[in-house]
Amino acid sequence: MRDPRCAAIAERLATPLRVAVSGRAGVGRSTVAKALARAGSLAVTTGSDADLHVYVIAEVVKPEDRVAIGAVTRPVLTVLTKADLIATTEAGRYPQGPTSAARTRCRQLSDRTGLSIEPLVGILAVATLDDELWTGLRALADGRVTEVQERLVQELDLFGIAQATAAIRLGATRTEVIALLRRLSCIDDVVHAIEVLGAQVRYQRVLDAVADLETLAVTDPRVGEFLCSDDTVVARMMAAVDIVEARGIPVYRGDTADAHLRRAMQWRQDKSLAGSDIVRGSLRLWAEVGGTV
Numbered sequence: 001m002r003d004p005r006c007a008a009i010a011e012r013l014a015t016p017l018r019v020a021v022s023g024r025a026g027v028g029r030s031t032v033a034k035a036l037a038r039a040g041s042l043a044v045t046t047g048s049d050a051d052l053h054v055y056v057i058a059e060v061v062k063p064e065d066r067v068a069i070g071a072v073t074r075p076v077l078t079v080l081t082k083a084d085l086i087a088t089t090e091a092g093r094y095p096q097g098p099t100s101a102a103r104t105r106c107r108q109l110s111d112r113t114g115l116s117i118e119p120l121v122g123i124l125a126v127a128t129l130d131d132e133l134w135t136g137l138r139a140l141a142d143g144r145v146t147e148v149q150e151r152l153v154q155e156l157d158l159f160g161i162a163q164a165t166a167a168i169r170l171g172a173t174r175t176e177v178i179a180l181l182r183r184l185s186c187i188d189d190v191v192h193a194i195e196v197l198g199a200q201v202r203y204q205r206v207l208d209a210v211a212d213l214e215t216l217a218v219t220d221p222r223v224g225e226f227l228c229s230d231d232t233v234v235a236r237m238m239a240a241v242d243i244v245e246a247r248g249i250p251v252y253r254g255d256t257a258d259a260h261l262r263r264a265m266q267w268r269q270d271k272s273l274a275g276s277d278i279v280r281g282s283l284r285l286w287a288e289v290g291g292t293v
């Protein structure tokens, strides 16, 4: 469908989730914003058009943080950045991985405050190992001195340097060290948590798009056909499944005729819009694979 009105609706649907970032001064906000913007699937905004809010803390949740988070009117995820500082102060080895201390801290803070809190090492999510830094890291791994020590501390800090040099001593390549630092940053988990939080926003966008298309369908029967097409019905179901799962309700994912029918039966009791979208999509899929009762 090359109708420009449909194209505009499709464009609104495809817009990345817009995330606003805030927190106390110096807590690491700019680095978190940069990390989220680099992650690819999100748009960081400073305007009032944000869909979601990321509130940045470091170390602890201060009373003023609670007040600020409480004042946010959008869905909000709290990100505890500088997680590396927790890892290095809570000394010793890391049986559950080097960022396990930070994850434990987040769980404790979550239990105490009722907020959902994800750890992040902001600097490692934005670290790029250029030639100078890589040469410096290799020197340190060899026990030599380097002129870029200061830059290394600024960009990787002690935790990042220790992890990178340990990996180099075990033979890691530059690409492997870059991947290791990114993994240690926990940025993928943060982005995933934001996407889960955004499921409601995405589902609402689908509903808005359908409402707009229904208006067009009054004068253009092809739009009506599109709305009833299998692809559209199934796309609505997928958005509905995401939001239901984001609320912690598991949805049966099988893709046999039997699985589709069971899912449809299971969700028939649910009178929400998401529930009816799941029933409709499941029955379409069931019919598509030639299901019979």
Ligand SMILES: Nc1nc2c(ncn2[C@@H]2O[C@H](COP(=O)(O)OP(=O)(O)OP(=O)(O)O)[C@@H](O)[C@H]2O)c(=O)[nH]1
Pocket: 024, 025, 026, 027, 028, 029, 030, 031, 032, 081, 082, 083, 084, 085, 120, 121, 122, 123, 124, 154, 157
């Ligand atoms: N160790 C460590 N330092 C970090 C991390 N993130 C940021 N920093 C450092 O903390 C300082 C502040 O970081 P920013 O991201 O500029 O923080 P901000 O909240 O935007 O600060 P202002 O805009 O100055 O209020 C910088 O020196 C960063 O290098 C992190 O994950 N770990």
Ligand SMILES: [Mg+2]
Pocket: 029, 030, 031
């Ligand atoms: Mg800043």
